[in-house]
Amino acid sequence: MDWKKHFESQILERGYDYYNFDAVDILKVTNRSIDANVMGSSLYRLRINIKNDNIESMYCDCPYEGNCKHLAAVLYYADEHPEIFSKNDEDIKSIVDNTSCKDLKDFIINELSNDDNLLNRFRLFSNQSVDETYYINKLKNSFSSPINVINFMDEDLNILIQNRNYNLVLKLCEIIIDYLEDLSYNHEWDSFDNILDKIDSIMIRLLESDCENDALAFLENVILTNDNIDILDILTDTYSRYGDVKKLFEENCTKL
Secondary structure, eight states: OOOGGGSOHHHHHHHHHHHHTTOEEEEEEOSSEEEEEEESSSEEEEEEEEETTEEEEEEEOSSOSSSOHHHHHHHHHHHHOGGGGOOOHHHHHHHHHTSOHHHHHHHHHHHHHHOHHHHHHHHHHTTOOOOHHHHHHHHHHGGGOHHHHHHHIIIIIHHHHHTTOHHHHHHHHHHHHHHHHHHHHTTOHHHHHHHHHHHHHHHHHHHTTTTHHHHHHHHHHHHHHOOOHHHHHHHHHHHHTTSOHHHHHHHHHHHO
C-alpha cells in the first residue's frame, strides 16, 4: 500500500517519531478499516478506510487541517505489524465445520444476548425487523467525537443501506444534519466537511436506488427548511441532478 504519497515529508518524519515513541494504540482492524488512538498533546481518535489495498479516506480528530502525523504514525505501525490484518478464512471455516449445530446455536444465542450491536447485525442478516431506537441512540451517543460519527456512517449506515432499510437511514441522516449545525457553530470545519461529504454520498446512493422518491422528498425538506449555506450548496446541487430545483422553489413560493 503506497500511502506515503498522501503526506508531506515533515509530517512523515514526525509521524515516524510518534510510532517509535509507542504513541499508537490500535483499537480495531478489519480488511476495510483501521481504528486507533494516538497520544499527542491530547489523545486523538482516528480512522483509516481501505479499499482494494489502497487508502480510500482518512480522518483524525486533531485540529490539523490535512493528513496529519497521527495518521502517518498509525500507517507506519501497520507497515511494521502486518499481522494485525492477518485472518485465515480457511481456519475459521474449519472451526465452524468442526462444531456441532447445537454448540453453534448455543454460542450464537449467548453472544447475541450480550452484544446489542451483534444482535442488530444478526437481525439485518436474517432479514428481521431492526430496532430503530438502538440505531438512533447509538448515533446520538457517537456525538462525543466526530470520528465516532464517521465510524457510524461508514459501518452502520452502510449496512442499513445494503439491507434496504432506507426509511431508517433517512431518519438517521436527519439527525446527522442537525449535528452538522453544532459542528458549524463550534467552527469544527474539517469534521463538518467530512461528514457533509458523507451525507451527500449517501444521498446519491439512495437517489440511484429504488428509494429515489423518498430521498428526493428528504432533500426537498432540507433545502426548504435548512439555513446553513454549506449544507444547502452541496445538497441542492445533488438534488438538481435528479429533481427540478426551480420548480421546487416556485411551488413553495406559491404556497407561501
